[in-house]
Amino acid sequence: MNGINLNLKQEIQNKPVWIIKQTFHNSYKEGIREGFAKLTCRTDNSGRKQNWILEEKQGIEYEQEVLVDLILKFKILFCFKMSQKKPQMQVEQKVPENIVKKNARDTKLREAVAKRRTERLAANKTRRAQWEKTAQAYENEYKAADKNLVDSLRKAKTEGGFYVPAESKLILVVRIRGINTLNPQVRQTLRLLKLRQLHNAAFVRVNKATIEMIRKVEPYVTYGYPSRAVIKNLIYKRGYAKINGQRIPITNNNIIEQSLGKVGIHSIEDLVHEIVTVGAHFKEANRFLWAFKLRGPRGGFIAKRRSFINQGDWGNREDLINDLVKRMI
Known part of the structure; x- marks a missing residue:
């Protein structure tokens, strides 16, 4: 022990x-x-x-x-x-200078990106509210125009007269024949009307020059006066933008605003309104739109070689163009 x-x-x-x-x-x-x-x-x-x-x-x-x-x-x-027991010394770990600079730079970039994102979201929210307000104003305008037309028709009927609405300022032209046996002059006119392919459709402002062009190519196209609903469906469902010679789908209002914002067209509703009313900037709006590529009509054509007034297809259909286009959208 x-x-x-x-x-x-x-x-x-x-x-x-x-x-x-x-x-x-x-x-x-x-x-x-x-x-x-x-x-x-x-x-x-x-x-x-x-x-x-x-x-x-x-x-x-x-x-x-x-x-x-x-x-x-x-x-x-x-x-x-x-x-x-000796206390352990706390050794300070030094971070390399390049790592410190990189972290500071990354932090600064993240803050800048977050700031831009916040500003973009706020701007989009403001613009979306403005677009909705504009669309509602257009809707009220359309309803007032329809009500005015109905009131005028009723008033004329009550007074025992007739009411003749104003002629349409807009024509929708649809190409129904191909390129076989085409006259060069006819082919060039179809190109000017943006009708390069079969079943292409385009809007045309009514004036003396365009009427003469349509008459020159009348056996190859059918045309008429589109309604507001058909115009809206065409732009929403078949609308493409022509930007730098490229065919770009219209997926958001930013595409429209970048190209037509300088003339006061900021949204798709502005574009539809400009086409329907044939406004002051119709030329810019129509040039912005690519020709509508439609399919063959459900049920087919009747007779492409005869005019519409002779139970055929080509020529002026007036308001009946809406029925044909609805079958082709």
Whole structure:
């Protein structure tokens, strides 16, 4: 027991805690082996059984003494070791300068992108509200015009007269024949009317020049006066923009605003209104639209080589052009 305690200080001096734990563990086992060695030697005397029990108790007491003594010393030395433990130095990790600059640049770019996005969303919200307001104003205008027409017809009927509406300022021309046996002059006229392919359709303002052009190509086209609903359906369903010579689908109002914003046309409703009313900027609006590519009419044509007034297809249909176009959209 004493030999163990004398050597214990030398074994644990200036050593880590885990070595101190191992030293105490080994010392404890040596103390137990020493106690049982004494117990075994003393069992050889006379009165063997009685001495065995007595020495066994002494051996157990000796084991407990060794254990208690070692635990107390371990606690004292462990606390001493922990008090003498040097605090760890906190080493500041330096970030490379290029990483610092990159992080600052990325942060600045993210802030700029977020700012632009916020401004864009706010501007889009404002413009969307303006577009809805404009569309509602146009709708009220159309309803007022329809009501005025109905009132005029009723008034004329009441007075026993007739009411003749104003002639349409707009013609919708549809090409119904191909390129076989075409006169070069006719072919050039069809190109001027934007009717380069079969079943192409285009809007034409009514004036003396356009009437002469239509008469020149009349056996190859059919035309009439489109309604507001047909004009709207054509632009919404078959409308494409001509931008830098390319055919671009009209998917949002930004496309229209970028090309026609300078003439006051900012949305598709503005475009429809300009075509329907044949406004001051009809030329720019009609030039912006690519020729409408329609399909063959459901049910087919009757007779392309005869005029419409002779139970055929080509020629002037007036308001009946709407029925044909509805079958071709």
